[in-house]
Amino acid sequence: MAFDQQLRIPGPTPVPHRVAAAGAQPMINHRGPVFKQLMITVLERLKNVFQTKNTILALTGSGTAAMEASVANLINPHDEVLVLAGGVFGQRWAKICRAFQSQVHVLEYPWGEGVDPQQVADFLRRHPQTAAVFATHNESSTGVLNDLAGIGAAAADFDALLIVDAVSSLGGADLKMDQWGIDVVCTASQKCLMAPPGLAFISFSQRAEQRMMEVSSPRFYLDLRIYMEWLAKHEPPFTPNIACFRAVAEALSMIEAEGLEQVFARHLLLRDMIRAGLRALNLPLLVDEKWASPTVTAVKPDFSDIGGFVADLRACGVELAGGQGPLSGKIFRIGHMGYASPLDMLVTLAAIESKLGCYGRAAAAAEQVWSEAQQAHGTLAEWRA
Ligand SMILES: Cc1ncc(COP(=O)(O)O)c(C=O)c1O
Missing domain, CATH: 3.40.640.10 (Type I PLP-dependent aspartate aminotransferase-like (Major domain))
Known part of the structure; x- marks a missing residue:
């Protein structure tokens, strides 16, 4: 199907x-x-x-x-x-x-x-x-x-x-x-x-x-x-x-309906979840915290076949982007903008970690970020309404 x-x-x-x-x-x-x-x-x-x-x-x-x-x-x-x-x-x-x-x-x-x-x-x-x-x-x-x-x-x-x-x-x-x-x-x-x-x-x-x-x-x-x-x-x-x-x-x-401030807060949370998950997998991030985008995250892994990795993820239903220009073949990018929820980040990270053979680490780290955000700001869970 x-x-x-x-x-x-x-x-x-x-x-x-x-x-x-x-x-x-x-x-x-x-x-x-x-x-x-x-x-x-x-x-x-x-x-x-x-x-x-x-x-x-x-x-x-x-x-x-x-x-x-x-x-x-x-x-x-x-x-x-x-x-x-x-x-x-x-x-x-x-x-x-x-x-x-x-x-x-x-x-x-x-x-x-x-x-x-x-x-x-x-x-x-x-x-x-x-x-x-x-x-x-x-x-x-x-x-x-x-x-x-x-x-x-x-x-x-x-x-x-x-x-x-x-x-x-x-x-x-x-x-x-x-x-x-x-x-x-x-x-x-x-x-x-x-x-x-x-x-x-x-x-x-x-x-x-x-x-x-x-x-x-x-x-x-x-x-x-x-x-x-x-x-x-x-x-x-x-x-x-x-x-x-x-x-x-x-x-x-x-x-x-969500409110602009809440939209921005959600994007920052998605960014933080993705970055925490990737760090838990020891995948190097291209960009330091100071400049980290709330809408897209680039990863510079030490394995060489990034095209193959992106194709494998595509085959299991997760579409990521490769690099462009001089970063072509050197990075992959994860978009987390627009209609994207914390659960979507967990799914994306779960797919990445399963392809890398390290089950559970990334999603758990991201979940921790989500749970801390919920504790700090009250429930942020109405996004699918
Ligand atoms: C930052 C930025 N500027 C410009 C563009 C070009 O936009 P379009 O492809 O809609 O012409 C893109 C598209 O990815 C973009 O990400």
Whole structure:
């Protein structure tokens, strides 16, 4: 019999049945009143998750569409920009900026560590003409959560816009867009937002909106000025992913019912359970406590056939991710974002330890973390309701 697999990759993530069912409703007119209402309410409700009062727009595409839209709308050819890169997705910012012919400075930080905000401030002091700083909140290729509040504080005294890829963090890790002084936040439907792939979301500050009006880079489908004009009429400029909008609306109801703070606490608990379990198996973690992501954990085992290990786990129903770029073949990654519970962590760890022939150790260590969290915070067990 085919059972549901444990989809434990850093996105796409498991879609709750009620979210999938919402997306499976009959098609509607994207210019009719039902969709207008749906679109406006989803974009309004997302403000709570973005922790912003700024406008949010939806693009039909994956997270990279929102990243490209940021560059196309906010950077002129030949503008100097600073990209913070410590993994595949930091590097993606640099690739997009180069495609739009900006002058790219890359502040590289080690894969497996976070960026030092002081270095950002030092760079901006030396290059005050910098048009934008591009950061990755959660670097999914390594499992590092960057200190975005610190980066925001470091960039606060400069004209540079702070543009953030929050594709694998928004809705799973605390991200205070307004309070931390972030100008642009990009994310996508298929990670912590628990919906299928198909929508990207982008929010921007008034400062960024003003810059958008002055930038001359060519753009059409991703021209955010067009999206804003249509938003005023409560309509999308182009045919949107209606099914995904419905799915996101349902997922937002789940997030709202759980409460954002509780969502973050759950992700931290999942991270701590996974890390405790892996430590109990003596599996080396790529990232130190200081930078450990609440949504994805990377493991650097000393056995060589990581591809075979991931394939074996797949065969027993647990889907993990391998490494990317220079970490390909060197690490495996466990996604624990979105629709993921403590019990899911126990199942994942049980599968890993059974493949390694050390039954019980990892799940027991993780259970201990869960039990301590329950004692400290009262019951955290309503997640399946
Ligand atoms: C941190 C981060 N940024 C960007 C992306 C790209 O998103 P998409 O694949 O939705 O274009 C991903 C996808 O895994 C990601 O994890």
